[in-house]
Amino acid sequence: MTLYHQDERVTLLLGDALDILRSLPDASADCIVTSPPYYGLRTYGVAGQYGQEDTPAEYVAALRAVFREARRVLASDGTLWLNLADSYGSAIESRSRIGIGNPARSEPGRRKSLQLIPERVCLALYDDGWILRNKIVWSKTSCMPERVSDRLRSKHEPVYLFTSRERYWFDLDAIREKAKAGATWTGRKAAGAPSRHGLKGPGAQEAVPSLATHPNGANPGDVWTLSPARSGSAHFAIMPPELASRCIKAGCKPGGTVLDPFSGTATTGAVALELGRKYVGIDISPAYHDLAKKQLLEVAA
Ligand SMILES: C[S@@+](CC[C@H](N)C(=O)[O-])C[C@H]1O[C@@H](n2cnc3c(N)ncnc32)[C@H](O)[C@@H]1O
Numbered sequence: 001m002t003l004y005h006q007d008e009r010v011t012l013l014l015g016d017a018l019d020i021l022r023s024l025p026d027a028s029a030d031c032i033v034t035s036p037p038y039y040g041l042r043t044y045g046v047a048g049q050y051g052q053e054d055t056p057a058e059y060v061a062a063l064r065a066v067f068r069e070a071r072r073v074l075a076s077d078g079t080l081w082l083n084l085a086d087s088y089g090s091a092i093e094s095r096s097r098i099g100i101g102n103p104a105r106s107e108p109g110r111r112k113s114l115q116l117i118p119e120r121v122c123l124a125l126y127d128d129g130w131i132l133r134n135k136i137v138w139s140k141t142s143c144m145p146e147r148v149s150d151r152l153r154s155k156h157e158p159v160y161l162f163t164s165r166e167r168y169w170f171d172l173d174a175i176r177e178k179a180k181a182g183a184t185w186t187g188r189k190a191a192g193a194p195s196r197h198g199l200k201g202p203g204a205q206e207a208v209p210s211l212a213t214h215p216n217g218a219n220p221g222d223v224w225t226l227s228p229a230r231s232g233s234a235h236f237a238i239m240p241p242e243l244a245s246r247c248i249k250a251g252c253k254p255g256g257t258v259l260d261p262f263s264g265t266a267t268t269g270a271v272a273l274e275l276g277r278k279y280v281g282i283d284i285s286p287a288y289h290d291l292a293k294k295q296l297l298e299v300a301a
Helices: 017-023 056-073 089-097 117-127 241-251 267-274 286-300
Strands: 002-006 010-014 029-034 074-083 131-140 156-163 223-226 257-260 278-283
Touching: 002 286, 010 286, 017 056, 017 278, 029 241, 056 074, 056 117, 074 241, 117 131, 117 156, 156 241, 223 241, 241 267, 257 267, 267 278, 267 286, 278 286
Parallel strands: 010 278, 029 074, 029 257, 131 223, 257 278
Antiparallel strands: 002 010, 074 156, 131 156
């Protein structure tokens, strides 16, 4: 393990995610927000990177080992937010065709099929005892064009919320959607009945709030419509800051520590600092840690 950078609020560790997690103390993170390399999609040009395994099963086993160790590092009331998209069997073939990554075996008869990678990883984590609390759909307002004419292009990615215990720290109020003026009242109350929650608004004299209504705003639900982060030449797969922000606001107690074992440019770290949390980022690529450090120092300044 190499300590790449450390200050009062930020620790960047260089090396393999599993190796480094093994060296971290029990229960030292309050929240994990991460997006691992997707299977067979792109290479980060570093030996030991995940996503280049010969089979989906090997990839799932690698991530399973990482999150088994991450569970020990996560506080017992902590949350894990996992952004992980699927890939097609054909992606493996194009990967070897253009000479990046290892020549990979496609599962027999599975060319062109979605490989159900997120589902396989979720099942593995479930078998390890993780509790799957949400499957959030990140609905993208825009996405890369795909040259296909025999299927639909993909416009969403899943984000899974896992916990290790049934009871855990979760601040729904921090991510509630503020009700639009005049749009919070959907029901009708009986004449003379008091209005619940002391809510006021147009039509308040005769209406009651719907089940979805709360004085602090509505539960945002499990479909999040967000634009993808603008990806410069620096990194291919940057997480949208707003996505990280919702996970951290809801899933990390104020002043707590956010861990990202696949830190990249540390989008999660920058958001964590902005929200008054601390950050531990792990990445196998020194080049991405360079970018991460620059970004984090700017945020902290
Ligand atoms: C999808 S990117 C993460 C992007 C990040 N969320 C951001 O916003 O910049 C995945 C990252 O995992 C890193 N990575 C790949 N294999 C790794 C390994 N074995 N251990 C640690 N990091 C690894 C890559 O270098 C890459 O930066």
